[in-house]
Amino acid sequence: MFENDALRLFVTVAESGSFxxxxxxxxxxxxxxxxxxxxxxxxxxxALFDRLPRGVRLNPAGRTLHRHxxxxxxxxxxxxxxxxxxHAGLGGLLHVGxxxxxNISLVPGALRALRDARPEVEVVAAEGTTDTLMRRLSDGALDLAVVSDYPSGLPRADGVTTTVLCEDELCVALPRGHRLAGTGRIDxxxxxxxxxxxxxxxxxPTMLADACVRAGFSPRKIIRIxxxxxxxxxxxAGLGVALVPSLAARAVPGTLAVCRLTDPALRRTLxxxxxxxxxxxxxxxxxxxxAAVDREE
Structure with missing residues (x-):
């Protein structure tokens, strides 16, 4: 209803008391x-002003408009x-997925470094699957996302570009008392x-199922958690073993052992x-x- 220039003029008249x-x-x-x-x-x-012999003064309607x-x-x-x-890159909101x-270690570490270097940037973090993150990037809801080509490849999204960050090796988590817990790479x-x-x-299809086929067997039992x-x-509790991405190694409790596997195909690209x-x-x-990836390597 009101133009910005008109509001600025109105406020200036109200403050000066004079046209x-x-x-x-x-x-x-x-x-x-x-x-x-x-x-x-x-x-x-x-009317918004009372016209006086010398100048003007806001009336009740004028005071209401002046406040707004x-x-x-x-x-x-x-x-x-x-x-x-x-737009100058000096601050504002940054939506990251x-x-x-x-989100266990890689992204939080980089965000901490960004906070130290650019405290004026306010990060809004989000978590989701790669499909969801790519769709949100395409829709303009995210400014950056870390995504993975597992399990079904990297999806395409309009207006989104991707660059390889690193490879993430899949290891196996075993109970500390497992017979293979102290060995090197496990077949x-x-x-x-x-x-x-x-x-x-x-x-x-899963990476585990494909790897088991290459090794010549099918998993005896799958427990879905x-x-x-x-x-x-x-x-x-000794009820099973699990594939664990190297990205998640820091989150593995001390009661478990994380061992590398000999199958070179057990990895994904970030x-x-x-x-x-x-x-x-x-x-x-x-x-x-x-830089965080380079330090890890």
């Missing part, structure tokens, strides 16, 4: 100020400042009689996904993620 003074402050003519205030009063449905005008102009000014900072195991065939903890449901904490509990026009802060976070 003439407002005109001087804003480099308008006095007649231009009078016309614009008259137009604003017409749109408001009535100050709020509107303040919010617009803050929006302009935040946008300027955001990652899949679950990337999957040595675990053919074990029950396996697995979170995937339905008939979708969705959350990592539950899987670790079952392994600790990618950094960005919109086609990424924010400067997103590019800085991408570089910090790469």
């Amino acid at each position: 003439t003074e407002a005109a001087a402050r804003l480099n308008y003519t006095q007649s231009a100020v009078s016309r614009r205030i008259a137009a604003l009063e017409q749109r408001s449905g009535g 005008a100050l709020e509107v102009l303040d919010r617009l000014a803050r929006a302009e400042r935040e946008l300027a900072v955001l 990652a899949f679950a195991t990337a 999957l065939r040595e675990l053919r009689d074990e029950a396996w903890l697995q979170s995937a449901y339905g008939d979708r 969705a959350e990592w904490t539950g899987k670790f509990g079952y392994v600790a 990618h950094v996904a960005l919109p086609s026009a990424p924010l400067p802060a997103a590019l800085e976070l991408r570089d910090l993620l790469r």
Whole structure:
């Protein structure tokens, strides 16, 4: 209903108490100020000022509009400042997504480094599957995401670019007292009689199933537990073993042993996904993620 310039003029007249003074402050003519205030009063449905022998004074309607005008102009000014900072890469909101195991150590470490380097950047974190994260990037809801090509490849998303971040080796979690817990790399065939903890449901092929086929056997038993904490509990109780991404190794409790496997195909590739026009802060976070990977290697 009201133009921003008209509200600024109205506030200036209210603060100065004079059309003439407002005109001087804003480099308008006095007649231009009078016309614009008259137009604003017409749109408001009535007078906003009491005309005095010397100057003007807000009437009740004017005081009401003045209160709201100050709020509107303040919010617009803050929006302009935040946008300027955001586009300059100096701060603002940064929406970051990652899949679950990337959020155990890799992403939090990079976000801590970003906070130290750019405390004015406020991160909004989200967790989800790769499909969901890529879709949210395409929709503009995320500014960066760490995604994986497991289990069904990296999905395409309009307006999203991806670069390889690292490979994530899959290991096996065993109880500390397991006969193989103290050995080096384990051949999957040595675990053919074990029950396996697995979170995937339905008939979708899994990396474990493919690896077992290559090793010449089928898992004796699959126990389906969705959350990592539950899987670790079952392994600790000696009820089965579980594949664990190296990304999740720091979350494995001390009651378990994490051992590497001989099958070179038991790995997945991590990618950094960005919109086609990424924010400067997103590019800085991408570089910090790469640096974190380099330190681990």
